[in-house]
Amino acid sequence: MSEIDKAAKxxxxxxxxxxxxxxxxxxxxxxxxxxxTPVHLYIGQEAVAAGVCAxxxxxxxxxxxxxxxxxxxxxxxxxxxxxxxxxxRATGCSxxxxxxxxxxDEKVGCMGTTAIVGGSAPLGVGxxxxxxLRGENRVSAIFFGDGAxxxxxxxxxxxFASLRKLPALFVCENNFYATSSxxxxxxxxxxIYKRAEALCIPAEHMxxxxxxxxxxxxxxxxxxxxxxxGPYFLQFDTYRWKGHVGPDCxxxxxxxxxxxxxxxxxxxPVSKYEAKLISEKVTTFASVEKIRAGIMExxxxxWAFAKQSPYPGPEEILRDVYK
Amino acid sequence: xxxxxxxxDKSEFENTLGREGLRGLTYRAALxxxxxxxxxxxxxxxxxxEGIDDPGGVFGSTLGLAAKFGPDRVMDIPIAENxxxxxxxxxxxxxxxxxxxxxxxxxxxxxMDQLVNHAAKWNYMTGGRLNVPLVVRSIVGRGWGSxxxxxxxxxxxxxxxxxxxxxxxxxPYDAKGMMIAAVRDGNPVLFCExxxxxxxxxxxxxxxxxxxxxxxxxxxxxRDVTIVALSLMVYEAIKACRLLEKEGIDAEIIDPRTIRPxxxxxxxxxxxxxxxxxxxDTAGKTGGVSGEIAAVIAEKAFDKLKAPVMRIxxxxxxxPASPELEKVYYPGANEIAAAARKLCGK
Numbered sequence: 001m002s003e004i005d006k007a008a009k010x011x012x013x014x015x016x017x018x019x020x021x022x023x024x025x026x027x028x029x030x031x032x033x034x035x036x037t038p039v040h041l042y043i044g045q046e047a048v049a050a051g052v053c054a055x056x057x058x059x060x061x062x063x064x065x066x067x068x069x070x071x072x073x074x075x076x077x078x079x080x081x082x083x084x085x086x087x088x089r090a091t092g093c094s095x096x097x098x099x100x101x102x103x104x105d106e107k108v109g110c111m112g113t114t115a116i117v118g119g120s121a122p123l124g125v126g127x128x129x130x131x132x133l134r135g136e137n138r139v140s141a142i143f144f145g146d147g148a149x150x151x152x153x154x155x156x157x158x159x160f161a162s163l164r165k166l167p168a169l170f171v172c173e174n175n176f177y178a179t180s181s182x183x184x185x186x187x188x189x190x191x192i193y194k195r196a197e198a199l200c201i202p203a204e205h206m207x208x209x210x211x212x213x214x215x216x217x218x219x220x221x222x223x224x225x226x227x228x229x230g231p232y233f234l235q236f237d238t239y240r241w242k243g244h245v246g247p248d249c250x251x252x253x254x255x256x257x258x259x260x261x262x263x264x265x266x267x268x269p270v271s272k273y274e275a276k277l278i279s280e281k282v283t284t285f286a287s288v289e290k291i292r293a294g295i296m297e298x299x300x301x302x303w304a305f306a307k308q309s310p311y312p313g314p315e316e317i318l319r320d321v322y323k
Numbered sequence: 324x325x326x327x328x329x330x331x332d333k334s335e336f337e338n339t340l341g342r343e344g345l346r347g348l349t350y351r352a353a354l355x356x357x358x359x360x361x362x363x364x365x366x367x368x369x370x371x372x373e374g375i376d377d378p379g380g381v382f383g384s385t386l387g388l389a390a391k392f393g394p395d396r397v398m399d400i401p402i403a404e405n406x407x408x409x410x411x412x413x414x415x416x417x418x419x420x421x422x423x424x425x426x427x428x429x430x431x432x433x434x435m436d437q438l439v440n441h442a443a444k445w446n447y448m449t450g451g452r453l454n455v456p457l458v459v460r461s462i463v464g465r466g467w468g469s470x471x472x473x474x475x476x477x478x479x480x481x482x483x484x485x486x487x488x489x490x491x492x493x494x495p496y497d498a499k500g501m502m503i504a505a506v507r508d509g510n511p512v513l514f515c516e517x518x519x520x521x522x523x524x525x526x527x528x529x530x531x532x533x534x535x536x537x538x539x540x541x542x543x544x545x546r547d548v549t550i551v552a553l554s555l556m557v558y559e560a561i562k563a564c565r566l567l568e569k570e571g572i573d574a575e576i577i578d579p580r581t582i583r584p585x586x587x588x589x590x591x592x593x594x595x596x597x598x599x600x601x602x603x604d605t606a607g608k609t610g611g612v613s614g615e616i617a618a619v620i621a622e623k624a625f626d627k628l629k630a631p632v633m634r635i636x637x638x639x640x641x642x643p644a645s646p647e648l649e650k651v652y653y654p655g656a657n658e659i660a661a662a663a664r665k666l667c668g669k
Contacts, residue, residue: 061417095450102448111416112449116440122406123441126413133369133395133419153436156406163401320451321485323509 004212008054009282012211014291015050016270019070021295022079025303026086027247035086037099042070044209044241047269048173049074051214052141052234055222061109061131061140063124066101067240068113071143077105083302089309096312097320109138117178118151120144121170125157128166128231139225141169147178149192158233162199165230169221170196172233173208175240180255196233208236209269239264325526326496327540329561329578336524348527350520351383353495354460357502358385358422360531362392365420368506371398371411372424372460381424382462382521404433408459412442412511415457420506428461428515429475442511443486458505460514463554463605466649471641476554476604478515479611482582488512488536489583493557495525497580500534508536517555517605539586541593545575548599548663551590551616552576556603556635562656563663572667582612590616591624598629599666603659608636630666635659 023041030039042049045067053074056062064071072082078093082103085092093104101115111127114120124142131138148154149172161168172192176183183190193203202224204217214236221232241261243250251258277283325345330336336347348356361368370385376399380386389397400407404425411421425431431438438459446454464474478489488510492498498516505512542557543564552560560576567574577593579586594600600620602613613634620632635654643652 063413093450094448094452097450098448104449104452106449106452111413112445112453114441116436119409119436119441122409122437123413123416125406126410126415127417128413129410130414130417130419133414152403153406153409156401156403157410159401159403160406160410320447322488323446323451323454323456 002216004215006282008215009277012050012054012215013273013277013283013288014295015053015074016046016211016273017291018295019046019049019073020270021292022073022299023069025299030247036088037086038245039086039100039247040067040245041240041242041247042067044264044268045173045175045238046070047211047214047273048171048208048236048238049143051211052169052171052218054215055218056109056139056141058108060138061111061124061127062143063111063120063127063140064113064143065117065120065145065148066113066115067145068101068103068143072103072105072110072113075110076108077103077110079298079302080305081105084306084309087306087309088311089306090312090316091305091309095316095320097316118144118148118153120148121154121157125161125166125168128161128168129164132164132166137226139167139169139222141171143171143173145178146172146174146176146183146187146192149195150186155195158196158199158201158231161231162201165228167225168231169225170201170231170233172235174235174237176237177240177244177256179244180250191235193233193235201231201233203233203235205235206237208238209267209272211269211273241265327542328526329494329542329557330523330525331558331561333524340526345526346529347524348495350495350498350516350523353499353527354384354502354516355386355388356527357499358388359391361503361506362388362396364531367418368420368422369396369398370422370424371400371407372426373400373402374426375399375424381426382518384521385424404430405437408434408437409441412437412445412455412457415442415455416445416453420456422458422460422506425459425461427473428463428477429472431459431461431477432480438481438487438511438513439484443484446510447486454509455511456506456509457511458502458514459511460516463515463517465517465519465653468644468646469642470644474642476515476517476606478513478582479606481513482612482615486511487583488581489515490536490581491515491554492580493520493554493578495523495527497534499527500532501536501580503531504533504536507533512536515554519555523558534580536581537584537586539577539579539589541589542576542578543574545573545597547573547597547667548601549575549577549590549593549597550601550603550659550663552578552603553582553612554605556605559655560603560659563659566656566660567663570664570669572663572669574663585616585619587619587623591620594620594624595627598627600628600632601635601659601662601666602632603635606636607639608634609639611636633662633666635662
């Protein structure tokens with residue numbers, strides 16, 4: 001695929017805006033300290049979730065990490081239960097038992113997210129195995145970071161997915177920092193995708209802030225997987241604007257040079273793409289404002305729903321420990 | 324009742340239940356039959372494990388299954404316990420019913436992260452939306468110098484983890500019925516087998532049946548002392564009872580069958596009658612299941628106790644290799660009997 005039509009372009013922009021505006025709202029309200037859950041924000045990386053999820057069907061699986069908001073929203077997860085979960089309410093997607101790091105919406109294939117680095121790959125490969133054993137044409141998209149690529153579980157999962165030719169899409173989002181450890185301090189080779197190649201998995205590597213580049217790469221990957229040829233690996237270099245956890249930037253703490261952050265902010269995937277579509281006359285400033293307003297309406301409605309939802313009662317403590 | 328009967332060896336079965344025309348199977352054959360019937364009756368069931376299609380067939384417990392059901396239902400896998408446990412859990416989250424088989428329980432610590440952080444918690448973290456019907460079989464070795472890394476009984480390591488269930492079946496009847504119950508349970512179940520149980524024979528019905536997880540069984544009725552015995556220690560307790568009987572001590576044996584959930588009621592009821600308790604575990608005492616059961620008795624039946632609770636377990640050392648050291652390392656019927664005499668003041 002090398003063509004992308006107008007509707008698909010607008011869809012990509014809308015997906016990115018959905019993730020961005022949702023998290024900007026979190027940034028705005030977080031200082032009030034009534035959202036009592038650690039938030040790992042995705043701001044700056046939205047092109048990856050949007051470009052990949054644009055190719056996923058409702059029944060395709062997604063497995064993600066502590067930094068999962070963008071993946072869930074781009075896959076189409078229901079917003080109200082997600083916000084209620086952030087506020088620890090009984091109406092939350094996990095009844096207030098999961099918090100920000102364990103969003104779930106199995107109706108759109110989001111089968112849970114893990115806060116243990118390296119946890120998403122095996123579970124996602126297991127989902128791919130389930131799909132293959134049942135003869136279903138489903139893709140299992142697995143999001144993880146550069147940090148997780150050093151975990152043994154990721155290696156083991158790549159190996160087994162390749163061995164069994166499973167329909168697994170590995171999406172490595174390299175944002176160069178694991179908490180605040182630089183990639184160069186942790187990895188001898190910045191080309192993480194080569195590890196997949198060593199296990200006979202086709203792999204690509206590119207900047208992840210260009211949403212159309214992501215979209216085309218994901219298209220090649222998903223086509224490969226759906227045709228039964230086995231897994232595919234995509235490494236996207238991108239950048240997290242905020243600290244590892246919380247609504248603030250971390251350059252003040254000395255976690256990264258401010259100039260580096262400034263440089264990547266100039267390459268903002270959302271505003272860059274918005275400007276591109278306006279200059280290409282795919283859309284207008286006014287139309288984009290309308291999209292934003294529509295998304296914000298949903299965001300505010302979700303916030304209102306969450307805040308008027310009840311907290312779980314004490315009887316919930318022992319429920320759901322077992323099925 | 325034939326299904327609760329514990330028989331020490333094959334000839335004992337043949338001279339008793341076998342004479343009544345009941346079918347006897349070894350523990351390994353009972354496991355094999357359970358898995359065969361599960362594979363035949365439910366397409367979502369599959370087995371995976373390192374070398375489960377080997378000529379030995381996991382000490383006979385998976386023998387012939389790979390040939391019968393093929394490599395998609397009975398999968399040999401890479402030596403990558405943690406990743407593959409996660410893969411099995413992921414398949415379970417998506418509706419499959421995997422049975423992951425480890426030839427040694429010593430390999431379970433390799434998959435601690437996926438068992439403890441993921442499989443055990445997924446149902447809770449998703450507010451009950453996504454359960455993990457995963458069974459993990461593992462086998463405790465003993466003897467022939469198996470030593471520190473091939474003979475550990477590690478069920479206690481997992482006993483403190485909410486979300487896991489832990490089965491320690493001691494008879495062929497329970498091995499089959501609890502395996503079927505575990506696969507249908509819907510939760511992650513650690514199915515802990517002891518290698519020395521594999522040759523024991525007992526009555527096993529041909530049809531599929533379930534032995535519910537969380538129900539203890541009384542293996543022997545008695546008045547003077549309760550012996551709560553786990554796994555292989557059930558047989559040691561029976562041997563101890565035969566010694567004690569001659570000395571006028573009438574011991575009761577409770578086999579909890581699962582240690583999570585633990586059937587406290589049956590244990591407490593028994594201890595309330597006898598006033599004395601011994602817990603015999605195949606593992607060490609420190610930080611283990613025997614201490615947990617002792618604490619339950621102390622908390623809930625202290626006023627019924629006529630003597631302190633005693634524990635029989637392994638010394639606080641890794642398993643040694645030398646046969647002379649093994650003899651010292653493993654307590655058995657004699658130690659249980661000695662504890663019972665002490666508690667009964669004899």
